[in-house]
Amino acid sequence: MNRGGLRVLVVDDEQPALDELAFLLGGDDRIGEIVCCQSATEGLRTLRESDVDCVFLDIQMPGLSGLELAEVLGRFKQAPPVVFVTAHEQHAVDAFDLDAVDYLLKPVGRERLAEAIRRIVSGSDRSRTAGDTQVPVERGGVTRFLDRGDITHVEAHGDYARLHTTAGENYLVRVPLSTLEEEWRADGFWRIHRSLLVSLGHVEEVRTESGRTSVRVGDVELPVARRHTRELRDVLVRRASGGAS
Structure with a gap:
């Protein structure tokens, strides 16, 4: 400007x-x-x-x-x-x-x-301020600035995306999930489903039962699409061993 x-x-x-x-x-x-x-x-x-x-x-x-x-x-x-x-x-x-x-x-x-x-x-x-970790969100006419590190996962919502936080709150932003996937991948947000991104740093558990895989983020269990399962496990193992995501 x-x-x-x-x-x-x-x-x-x-x-x-x-x-x-x-x-x-x-x-x-x-x-x-x-x-x-x-x-x-x-x-x-x-x-x-x-x-x-x-x-x-x-x-x-x-x-x-x-x-x-x-x-x-x-x-x-x-x-x-x-x-x-x-x-x-x-x-x-x-x-x-x-x-x-x-x-x-x-x-x-x-x-x-x-x-x-x-x-x-x-x-x-x-x-x-590219790379800034704060994300502006609106609710009730008030703009707040979320720390990206407090976002646990992101859910597609039509042309919007819903951000879920560690505090159990959620915010709707006018950005497609595909855009966030591209822009936030370097910060550890990974596609696990056609409608979900998850913050790898908040994944506490990966579970497979009856051929279906899910991840636990806090008290929430999120489904992992079959085609994303192997890649997700690999990147989590690399992160745990100190490798790059």
């Missing part, structure tokens, strides 16, 4: 909608420069010529659509976060498949826009 605020690109083929969103963004003190484009092609040209901190992107536009532009951005070495702004709710699944930060329905309200900006800023802060 720039010290003078976020540099934002807004792309919408409808001038009134473009003007309205730019006006709302300009009223937030976390926003610095606002660049407006009336087509995805023009937006792509802008992105290739200069850096932006985030993109607010309409979906349905003549020619290159917002979803298609987001797919192109996903191939950038350092892709800016994308917030989709649209009147069409049916595109939400496609938007989050493209790792959108947020999905706003028109007409956009100030409070909802402020939440989207908060998510962008929060993501920027995390990217600057």
Whole structure:
């Protein structure tokens, strides 16, 4: 994030909608420069010529659509976060498949826009502190910061993931399990089931009964899929003997 605020690109083929969103963004003190484009092609040209901190992107536009532009951005070495702004709710699944930060329905309200900006800023802060062991979670409008070492296992929950802690609490985060698997593997989180990651450091017991394997984490018993069983045992043995995971 720039010290003078976020540099934002807004792309919408409808001038009134473009003007309205730019006006709302300009009223937030976390926003610095606002660049407006009336087509995805023009937006792509802008992105290739200069850096932006985030993109607010309409979906349905003549020619290159917002979803298609987001797919192109996903191939950038350092892709800016994308917030989709649209009147069409049916595109939400496609938007989050493209790792959108947020999905706003028109007409956009100030409070909802402020939440989207908060998510962008929060993501920027995390990217600057890669390897940080704290994980921001929300509940009841309050943001807490969990120590990753206190997370025992992670459960898939649609496009979200549910984090379970040593204190017996759980928190829902807007991150797919596959993303956490990739990002947290170096910290000892291992896939044991299509819907579960487990923190190897919290595994107290591996049990096999009637051909079915499970691990015990505190008072919780978690199933291990057959195809993950051998690999899990191997990595636990290596950790126990002081080897790398």
